[in-house]
Structure formats: C-alpha cells, structure tokens
Amino acid sequence: MSISAFDALIAADQKIEHQDQMPDGYRESLIRQIAQHAHSEIMGMQPEAAWIGRAPSLARKAVLIAKVQDEAGHGLYLYAVAETLGARREDLLDALHEGRQKYLSFINYPTLTWADVGALAWLTDGAAVVNQVSLCRTSYGPYARALVRICREESFHHRQGFDLLLALSRGTPEQRRELQEAVERWWWPALAMFGPADSRSTHSASSMAWRIKRASNDELRQRFVDLCVPQAEALGVRLPDPALRWNAERGHHDFTPPDYDELMRVVAGDGPRNRQRLAHRRRAHEEGAWVREAAAAHAAKQAARQSAATGALEDTAQEALAQEIDAVEEEWPLWEVFVRPRRGLGHTHAGSLRAPDAAVALHSARDLYTRREEGVSLWVVPSRSMTSSDPDLKDAYFAPAADKQYRHASSFPPPEGVEGL
Amino acid sequence: MTALFDYLLGLGDDALVAAQRTAEWCARAPQLEEEVALANVALDQLGQARAFLTYAADLEGAGRDEDALAFLRDEHEFRNVQLVELPNGDFATTVAKTLLLAAYQNLLYTRLAQVAEPRLAGIAAKAAKESAFHVSYASVWTVRLGDGTPLSHRRMRDAVEEVWPYTHELFEPWAAPEAGLDPAALRGPWLEVVGRVLGEATLTRPPDGWAATGGRAGRHTEWFGPLLAEMQYVHRAHVGARW
Numbered sequence: 001m002s003i004s005a006f007d008a009l010i011a012a013d014q015k016i017e018h019q020d021q022m023p024d025g026y027r028e029s030l031i032r033q034i035a036q037h038a039h040s041e042i043m044g045m046q047p048e049a050a051w052i053g054r055a056p057s058l059a060r061k062a063v064l065i066a067k068v069q070d071e072a073g074h075g076l077y078l079y080a081v082a083e084t085l086g087a088r089r090e091d092l093l094d095a096l097h098e099g100r101q102k103y104l105s106f107i108n109y110p111t112l113t114w115a116d117v118g119a120l121a122w123l124t125d126g127a128a129v130v131n132q133v134s135l136c137r138t139s140y141g142p143y144a145r146a147l148v149r150i151c152r153e154e155s156f157h158h159r160q161g162f163d164l165l166l167a168l169s170r171g172t173p174e175q176r177r178e179l180q181e182a183v184e185r186w187w188w189p190a191l192a193m194f195g196p197a198d199s200r201s202t203h204s205a206s207s208m209a210w211r212i213k214r215a216s217n218d219e220l221r222q223r224f225v226d227l228c229v230p231q232a233e234a235l236g237v238r239l240p241d242p243a244l245r246w247n248a249e250r251g252h253h254d255f256t257p258p259d260y261d262e263l264m265r266v267v268a269g270d271g272p273r274n275r276q277r278l279a280h281r282r283r284a285h286e287e288g289a290w291v292r293e294a295a296a297a298h299a300a301k302q303a304a305r306q307s308a309a310t311g312a313l314e315d316t317a318q319e320a321l322a323q324e325i326d327a328v329e330e331e332w333p334l335w336e337v338f339v340r341p342r343r344g345l346g347h348t349h350a351g352s353l354r355a356p357d358a359a360v361a362l363h364s365a366r367d368l369y370t371r372r373e374e375g376v377s378l379w380v381v382p383s384r385s386m387t388s389s390d391p392d393l394k395d396a397y398f399a400p401a402a403d404k405q406y407r408h409a410s411s412f413p414p415p416e417g418v419e420g421l
Numbered sequence: 422m423t424a425l426f427d428y429l430l431g432l433g434d435d436a437l438v439a440a441q442r443t444a445e446w447c448a449r450a451p452q453l454e455e456e457v458a459l460a461n462v463a464l465d466q467l468g469q470a471r472a473f474l475t476y477a478a479d480l481e482g483a484g485r486d487e488d489a490l491a492f493l494r495d496e497h498e499f500r501n502v503q504l505v506e507l508p509n510g511d512f513a514t515t516v517a518k519t520l521l522l523a524a525y526q527n528l529l530y531t532r533l534a535q536v537a538e539p540r541l542a543g544i545a546a547k548a549a550k551e552s553a554f555h556v557s558y559a560s561v562w563t564v565r566l567g568d569g570t571p572l573s574h575r576r577m578r579d580a581v582e583e584v585w586p587y588t589h590e591l592f593e594p595w596a597a598p599e600a601g602l603d604p605a606a607l608r609g610p611w612l613e614v615v616g617r618v619l620g621e622a623t624l625t626r627p628p629d630g631w632a633a634t635g636g637r638a639g640r641h642t643e644w645f646g647p648l649l650a651e652m653q654y655v656h657r658a659h660v661g662a663r664w
C-alpha cells in the first residue's frame with residue numbers, strides 16, 4: 001500500500017491498520033499520543049491507590065480497587081497498541097522514567113481527602129470520557145478498538161465518582177465541606193486536561209488532518225464545562241469560577257480558561273507532586289526487575305529442558321534457542337489473546353500482552369480481557385508465531401472475489417410464489 | 422454470641438485483612454500485568470470478606486452491618502489468623518503468603534460448600550472457585566521465582582521460611598457446629614498441595630518449629646494495629662456518617 005492509498009483511506013474516513021504503509025509523521029504522532037495516554041493511565045493510578053487502604057466503606061473500597069485496576073488495564077491495552085506501531089513497551093517506559101515523554105498534568109496534584117477521590121473521578125475521568133469518546137473515531141484501527149473498551153470502563157469511573165460525591169452531598173456538614181473543597185481543587189486541573197488553547201497547541205493541526213484527533217482542545221473543553229454545570233448543581237457544589245455563566249447567544253457556558261502557563265510548567269515537571277509520582281513509578285519498576293528477570297530465566301530453563309528432552313539440537317537450533325533466551329531476558333515476549341465470548345461463538349482477537357511463558361500469559365489474559373464476564377475460553381499465541389497476509393498483496397488476495405457475485409444465493413431471486421429455495 | 426457468629430467473623434476477617442494487604446500492591450507491582458492480577462486477588466478476598474461479615478451481622482441481629490464490623494471493632498475483637506497481618510515484604514513474600522493462605526482457603530471452602538447451612542455453603546461455593554485461581558496464580562509465581570535466578574531462588578526460599586511459622590494457626594481447633602469440620606484434618610491435603618508446588622519450585626518444605634498462635638482469640642502481631650489504624654480512621658473520624 002502506498003502513501004497515496006493512505007491519503008485516500010484517510011479521506012474516505014476509513015481505518016488505518018498496523019501493517020499499512022503510513023507517513024512517518026503519522027506514525028510518530030500516534031506513538032507520541034498513545035504513549036502519553038498510556039503513561040497517564042498508569043501514573044494516574046497513584047493519587048487514587050493512595051486511598052484504597054483508607055476507603056471509609058467496604059463497598060467503596062471494592063469500587064476503588066476495581067477502578068485503579070482498570071487504569072492499569074488501560075495502560076496495558078494502550079502499550080499493546082503502541083507495539084503494533086513498532087514501539088516497545090520497555091522503551092516507552094524508559095522514556096517515561098527519564099522524563100522524555102509526558103503524562104497528563106492533573107496526576108501531579110495531591111489527593112488530600114476522601115472527597116478528592118470522588119472529585120478526581122467525577123472531573124478527570126469525566127474529562128477523559130469527553131476526550132476519548134471523540135477519540136473512538138480516531139483513524140488508527142487498533143487505537144480506536146482499544147478506546148471503545150476503555151471508554152466503557154471510563155464511564156464506570158466517572159459515574160462511581162459522581163455517586164461517591166452524591167453520598168457526601170447528602171451527608172454531614174463536614175462531608176459537604178470536604179466535597180466543596182475537593183471540587184475546588186480538581187476543577188482547574190480537569191479543565192487543563194484538554195491541553196493548551198487551540199491557538200497555542202503545537203500538535204493539534206496535523207493530528208486533526210490525519211484524523212488521529214477528531215475534535216479540537218477548545219471544543220472538547222467547552223463540551224465538558226457544559227456537561228459539568230448541571231451535575232455540579234445536582235451535587236450542590238459551587239464550581240470555583242466567578243465568570244462561569246450561561247451564554248444564550250452562543251448556546252454554551254462562558255468560563256475562565258485554565259492557567260496555561262501553570263499547565264506547561266506542570267507538564268514540564270514542575271508541579272506539586274511531579275517528583276514524587278515519577279520517583280514512585282521508577283522505584284516500582286526497578287524493584288520489580290528481579291521478578292521480571294526471574295520469570296525470564298525460568299522460561300529459558302523450561303525451553304532448554306524441552307529441547308533437551310526432544311534430543312540433541314542442531315547447531316543452528318541451539319543458536320536460535322540461545323537468541324530466544326536472550327530476547328526473553330531483555331523483555332518478556334508479546335502474546336496475542338483470543339477470547340470466546342460465550343459458548344457457540346468462535347474465539348476473537350481481544351488484544352495482546354507481555355508474558356515470559358504460556359502459563360503466565362494465560363493467567364494475565366484472564367485478568368486483563370475477561371474480568372467483566374467477557375469470556376468462557378481463552379487462547380494465547382506468541383505474536384511471533386502469527387503469519388499474516390501481505391498488506392501489499394491485499395488487492396491480489398481479496399479484490400478478485402468482488403466480481404463473483406454468482407457465488408451468492410442472493411444473485412438468484414426465486415420467482416414469486418416458489419418456496420423452499 | 423453463637424459459635425457460628427464467631428466462625429463467620431474468623432472467615433471474614435481472614436479475607437478482609439488479606440484483601441487490605443494485597444491491595445497495598447496497587448501502583449507498585451513488579452510488572453503492569455501483575456497490577457491487574459494482584460488487584461483481582463484483592464477484590465476476590467474483599468468480596469469474600471463482605472459476604473461473611475454481612476452474614477455475621479445478620480445473624481447477630483443487633484443492627485450492625487459489614488462496615489460496623491470492619492471499621493468499628495478494635496484489634497482484640499478481630500478473629501483473623503496472624504498470617505494475613507504480616508507485612509507484604511517483597512513480591513516473593515506476598516506470593517508465599519498468597520499461596521499458603523489460598524491453598525488452605527480452597528480446601529476449607531470446598532468442604533464448607535457441602536454443609537447443610539445453605540447461606541454458608543453458598544458463600545463458600547463461590548469463594549472456592551476464586552481461591553482455586555489464587556492457588557494457581559501463586560503457584561505459577563512460586564515456581565518462577567523458586568526456579569528462576571539465584572537471587573529469586575534465595576528470596577522465594579527466605580519468604581517461605583519467614584511465613585511458614587504462621588501457617589500452623591490455620592489448622593488449630595476452631596469451628597462452629599454448622600461447619601462440622603476439624604481444621605487439623607485439612608493439614609494433610611494442604612501439605613500435599615503446597616509440597617507439590619514447592620517441589621516444582623526447587624524448594625524444600627521448612628521444618629516445623631515455633632508456631633504463631635492467638636489470632637482466633639483476638640491476639641495479634643505488632644503489625645496489625647497500624648493496619649487497622651489506616652483502614653479505620655476515615656470511617657471513625659466521621660461518626661455516624663454514611664458513605
């Protein structure tokens with residue numbers, strides 16, 4: 001497939017798939033955006049995970065664990081999408097840990113009270129829903145498919161946050177005070193999630209042209225504000241913007257934009273919690289290294305035992321095995337996951353994950369792709385074992401079928417009154 | 422209160438405290454896939470805790486609910502074994518705790534699923550499936566760490582040795598007539614399950630020496646107070662509030 005074919009697909013609002021040829025800029029923009037999205041999912045676990053231990057009811061504790069778990073899952077789905085573009089998760093994580101790639105700025109603000117857990121979810125997951133519902137129509141197929149799944153889960157996050165706040169709004173004066181203060185803290189970081197104003201955004205124009213992004217920062221921010229105002233009323237909280245009012249002429253609310261200088265500063269690393277969040281993330285990664293190495297070493301031993309059991313290996317096979325062991329040690333290999341949604345249906349591709357061996361891959365696949373009753377059976381296949389038809393031969397393979405309409409029963413309408421055909 | 426109430430507290434408290442500890446891994450697991458896996462274990466444990474504690478509260482009929490039992494009891498009123506209070510330590514310690522607890526819970530729940538008391542049997546039947554997965558998950562990791570690198574082997578061995586003395590409490594005499602079960606009878610099958618996994622992990626079963634005891638009677642370790650302090654303080658700071 002050529003670049004002109006790419007342009008034609010974009011113009012026809014068709015999806016681009018991972019083996020299609022694409023302009024370098026398109027690939028780079030996608031990787032940048034998906035990496036930043038994935039990093040935000042996993043960094044965003046921290047301000048909420050901090051409250052799991054203190055959740056004031058068992059029901060809320062369960063919901064919060066499930067939500068933070070979802071965010072890890074979102075990170076995984078998105079890193080898997082980046083893999084389809086040739087960006088390895090390990091490299092992206094390095095870029096995050098070294099500060100070369102960014103994540104959303106709201107994560108660098110503290111969660112001071114239980115009400116912050118609700119306000120963060122209502123506002124920032126709410127903003128994420130607005131943003132990502134628009135992104136579900138993105139031109140890159142694997143990203144669009146991951147987003148459909150993510151959006152469904154984000155709307156659970158959004159609603160549980162609102163529900164948590166609703167309980168506070170009907171509670172004691174102390175609970176209502178915490179509610180009001182938390183909403184004041186999270187309003188501005190949530191508005192900033194839509195990025196800089198369109199007039200200041202550096203990447204927006206090309207991302208729009210390639211249909212990676214489907215709506216501008218300012219359009220989405222406006223949509224978000226319009227949605228929040230009646231919800232805030234239902235909660236009985238004041239949004240902390242004196243300029244916020246309905247503008248009948250525009251059919252939208254007027255509001256004060258977030259402080260873009262602060263946004264730039266926090267994204268660049270100079271916010272209230274940047275240093276701690278990144279240090280925490282790095283520490284978890286470094287402290288996990290021995291576990292990842294152990295699993296890789298075990299997989300290598302298993303492979304060596306298996307080949308020993310099947311007899312002495314040719315030199316070339318020995319070499320291939322040694323290479324494979326090196327590769328597992330460097331990074332767990334990629335597996336494709338297929339799920340049978342229910343009895344009677346075939347297994348369909350759900351996504352991918354990294355695992356040192358098949359047993360771990362199956363366990364992870366179960367938690368990642370079937371935790372909402374999505375399946376009754378799983379297949380995991382090493383990604384390198386998949387053979388795909390050549391996208392450049394797409395026409396040679398699939399076009400000739402188009403002019404053989406005589407293969408279809410519908411080409412032979414029976415005369416009226418004749419049945420059983 | 423009845424023996425069944427006390428028994429349900431024990432089952433619920435084991436699961437609740439285990440959930441509280443497992444969930445401490447959120448946002449610090451060794452690999453993203455393990456974030457999702459550990460959170461699932463925590464959610465299963467928490468779900469079991471809520472079912473047992475709600476049953477206990479209903480049985481008591483004194484107007485308490487699962488939250489009153491979880492957040493408003495003091496240390497000495499908790500009936501969990503000390504095993505679940507132990508700090509998480511490194512990933513190997515958590516894997517060891519999970520394996521040794523889940524192997525016991527799975528045997529226990531499987532038997533409780535057969536008892537005549539329908540509500541107890543119903544909760545146990547569901548929990549048995551969950552704990553079976555926990556055994557499988559923890560076994561996979563025990564084997565990979567035990568038979569991985571020299572460093573991981575050492576850590577897995579140390580972890581099993583550290584946790585082992587706390588497993589004896591699981592098999593102390595403690596039951597309600599409704600359960601009709603002597604925990605001591607579970608130790609044989611438990612040793613079989615655990616021994617098989619340790620063997621595959623190139624580890625040996627530690628010798629039986631000092632044995633922790635007292636959790637079922639409300640005597641706990643020095644780590645338990647801080648765990649409860651964290652878990653209970655928001656709830657207790659807002660007296661009578663609803664969440």
Ligand SMILES: [Fe+2]
Binds near residue numbers: 041070071074
């Ligand atoms: Fe998310």
Ligand SMILES: [Fe+2]
Binds near residue numbers: 128154
């Ligand atoms: Fe979310």
